[in-house]
Amino acid sequence: MPKVGMEPVRRKALVDAAMRVIGDHGSLTVTMSEIAKQAGVSPALAHHYFGSKEQLLIETVRVHLQRLRDSVVTALREAKSPRDKLSAVIRVSFQADQFAPETIAAWLAFYAEAQRSEETRRFLVIYARRLHSNLVANLKALCPAGDAARIAEGAAAMIDGLYIRQSLRSAPISTEASIALTEDYLTTNLNALKG
Amino acid sequence: MPKVGMEPVRRKALVDAAMRVIGDHGSLTVTMSEIAKQAGVSPALAHHYFGSKEQLLIETVRVHLQRLRDSVVTALREAKSPRDKLSAVIRVSFQADQFAPETIAAWLAFYAEAQRSEETRRFLVIYARRLHSNLVANLKALCPAGDAARIAEGAAAMIDGLYIRQSLRSAPISTEASIALTEDYLTTNLNALKG
DNA sequence: TTTTATTGATTGATCAGTCAATCAAAAATA
């Protein structure tokens, strides 16, 4: 069975398994055994490749934020006007796989972890900054810089807030409604400036 | 040393200690020992009064949400007009003790816990509903019901989102700026309807 | 004396992390 070149395959499998298990469990207090089992390998192998549970979790955050970033980049490239690019950023934030309850649960767990893990925090800060700067950059084409910064803060907060509220699964808001609410925030603010 | 009537004193001390330790630690993976130590009693006593760690944590959520509720009720009573009441709800949400990094960290941990603990989730859902309904009730006096519901969703999301972003402690937003952003959201939306 | 408050000592379970051993593919050598 052992074949050469398994490392990248196993790493990916373990990182994906970690996200799934964490999402299902809704917490980072998952065992290496559970993750390894989900990935179809022994716990020892997970340690072999990642050194520690903490490192595996950090890698999990990193890889998944990288994927999210790739989605945003693609969507931005397809959008032409600044206004379309703003919509693209919003759309990706709420896209199906991101907005699935397990995914939201996992992100929530990572935000909590960021209180203790400097490295986890660093990655989430980068995500937050990127979201903010994507919004600002395109807003600047539509309104003065000062307003752009303010509107971007508000929009970013609204996006994150819709996630949190979604995590409680009471009165769940649809993807479309979340997008509409955020779009509406932008439109109303931009119109208010024009008026 | 043992005096009669200590139960309520100890319960309060333990619940407060739990919130503090969880806030400092940024996670619910705190030991009963740490909490008990912080409260100045033995771990065994914590178990004596609460039965289990889980129950202590649930009580901690309940008590602290109850206090938050009391603050809101008081602030609402002092405000006269619907618009003032909206401002009161916002102000309390961001008031100093709520917006302290340790408090935010603790709430974040509880949100994560809500994924697993039905009872914790229930309390947080009640808080979310209360926030929403306080907003809707007063918005209805200022705009049509449909718009009130929508604006309330947006405002609640923005409040929760500002918390999350604050938890990352990068580019921290001041209490005043957070209040201003949320107030601005309401004002802009209400003006847009009038115009 | 009975009841309430309190703790030290202990237990049992859980887990992260380690390690020595195995297995099979690949590379080197004959």
Place this chain on the structure above:
DNA sequence: TATTTTTGATTGACTGATCAATCAATAAAA
């Protein structure tokens, strides 16, 4: 080509630490 050596992949079994939970014992008040 056949044989040997090396190396990467993999695991079962084990260890040490941590921690929630229990309990019997003590001390003070009622």
